[in-house]
Amino acid sequence: MVSTFLIALIAVELLACLLAWLLGWIDGWLVYLGRPGFASWGACGPKRQLARHAVADVETHQEVDQAADAQVSVLRSLAAEGRADDAEDALYEIIDAGIKPRAAHFAAIISSCAPSKDTERAERWLFRMRALEVGADPSVYHALMRVAAEAGNSAAAEQWMNEAWEEGFQPDRQSFEHLLRSLRTAGDTVNVEMWFERLMEMQVPPDMAMVNEVIGIFADQDRMDKAAEWMEIAQNGLGLAPDAETYKLVITAHARSGHLEEAEMLFEQMLSQGIRPPASVYALLTGDGRSRRSKHTVQKWCSRFQL
Structure with missing residues (x-):
């Protein structure tokens, strides 16, 4: 009887040690992953603590989004004034700060090339965007088409429209307006009417x-x-x-x-x-x-x- 009791007691102690080690190991990984450890649960309970942590994550994401929106607004203001050099410097500062720019950042930079009609500079920024593995969105293609329109390069404007289409972005009013603008700048009276007919066929109002x-x-x-x-x-x-x-x-x-x-x-x-x-x-x-x-x-x- 005594030996059986001792064996059971030893087994319980070993099991408790194993459980304590397992909980400690889990706690360490939680802290390493940025999650609240068991010590922070307290009387609130684990579910409430995890809920609080989830809310904190959401607030952090919102702050990041708000900061990104503010950065894009600054870049757009510089682009509207044709200050391409200043816009580029601002984007470099964002990258140097360890922030990965988004498509909207690059769209603003590309737009800054429109007043100077610098299509080569715009395409260089498209290359850099892709090198950073940032996917293009409609705003990027609109910006590229705007630069082409100001330069009167209707071939480039058509190229960007087709490329956007291949990426799954249907041509919209803004796309066609830039394309028509490029044809007008180039003085292409033949194709301007043809493209207007095409936009009507595509049911773009x-x-x-x-x-x-x-x-x-x-x-x-x-x-x-x-x-x-x-x-x-x-x-x-x-x-x-x-x-x-x-x-x-x-x-x-x-x-x-x-x-x-x-x-x-x-x-x-x-x-x-x-x-x-x-x-x-x-x-x-x-x-x-x-x-x-x-x-x-x-x-x-x-x-x-x-x-």
């Missing part, structure tokens, strides 16, 4: 900004018949109302060609639609002192501008 790119390319070339045709398409075919930019484009073309009556008629139409003409339109109708404007015409438009 156009807006007036997209139609303005088509009107603009014809107005830039003083092809007023085609500009008028697309204004008609916008109003009666697409149900879109011409905006201030639309009128500015066609009034500029008429004034440049010396068709003052047509320009004035469009000006009055603009007012009747409740659209306030910008100062640049008044300046066009007033003339530059070298254009053929009578003194009466100049005085008339100067007085209307002052009103």
